[in-house]
Amino acid sequence: xxxxxxxxxxxxREYTRDRCPGPALFLDRDGVxxxxxxxxxxxxxxxxxxxxxxxxxxxNACGVAVIVVTNQGGIGRxxxxxxxxxxxQEEITRRLDGAGVHWDGVLASPFGPGDSPMRxxxxxxxxxxxxxxxxxxxxxxxIGDRETDIEAGDAAGLAGGILVGDGYSNGxxxxxxxxxxxxxxxxxxxxxxADAVAHLPFLVNS
Numbered sequence: 583x584x585x586x587x588x589x590x591x592x593x594x595r596e597y598t599r600d601r602c603p604g605p606a607l608f609l610d611r612d613g614v615x616x617x618x619x620x621x622x623x624x625x626x627x628x629x630x631x632x633x634x635x636x637x638x639x640x641x642n643a644c645g646v647a648v649i650v651v652t653n654q655g656g657i658g659r660x661x662x663x664x665x666x667x668x669x670x671q672e673e674i675t676r677r678l679d680g681a682g683v684h685w686d687g688v689l690a691s692p693f694g695p696g697d698s699p700m701r702x703x704x705x706x707x708x709x710x711x712x713x714x715x716x717x718x719x720x721x722x723x724x725i726g727d728r729e730t731d732i733e734a735g736d737a738a739g740l741a742g743g744i745l746v747g748d749g750y751s752n753g754x755x756x757x758x759x760x761x762x763x764x765x766x767x768x769x770x771x772x773x774x775x776a777d778a779v780a781h782l783p784f785l786v787n788s
Contacts, residue, residue: 586664593700593707594654594664594690597714602647602686605721605784607637608708608735609685611652613727614746614775616674623662625673630681631746633776637725638683640785647717649687651707651724651734657692664692687711703730705738712738725778732758732769742768744778 587596612618617629641648656662667690678684689707691700700706712719724735725744732743745758748771755771762769770781779785 584664586668588664589710591700592692592698593710594667594688594692595710595714596689597687597711598684599647599686599715602715602717604646604718605723605741606647606649606686606712606715606717607641607782607785608649608651608711608722608724608740609634609638610702610724610726610728610731611650611674611690614725615650618727621656621661622670623656623666625669628670628673628677630674630677631775633774635678635681635683637775637778637785638678638685639681640779642683644784646784647686647715648684649708649711649715649717650685650689651702651711652688652690653702653730654690654692655694655701658694658697687715702726702728703733703737705734708734708738708740721784723782725775729754729758732761736761736767740767741783742770742781744781745769745771746775746778747773 589595615634619627638648693701719739722740723742727746732745735743748755759769772778
């Protein structure tokens, strides 16, 4: 039996609440919560992204569920193990606790591109969390630093997505903005997570 909260489909699924009715704020991990280092698997390299504490703190104060959905393809590639992922998660949690903020759920996909519906840009992780916690997807948003995050939010039927930074490849920012559908799925691009607050209906007045 695994010591980690692994689902039968191979994903990590960890929740700190039984139900979270209402909207949720979905967050990518690397590049949004912690600085992107490329296959982060060493706790000593954890650095929180500037502004993320403000966003999470506002969501916590409003009772909005904060759900992390992260691709961790390095596990599937054999570059690191769930044990390493767990150690990084513990360090991130320690730092968030120290700042007085928390997440309500974490889902992680170990699969490579195209290998599973549980890997972004497919919406499997978002749909699984929404079904388990009773989240209102139509009122929820996702913040990510990749086009795949924004695409996953669109596919999951969220209200909108926010791209932090410019993405990783030429034209990624513009492609991410192209997922916007007026009246159905709104997309914004910002520099830092803190800048996202102005675009989140459930946080803007908090």
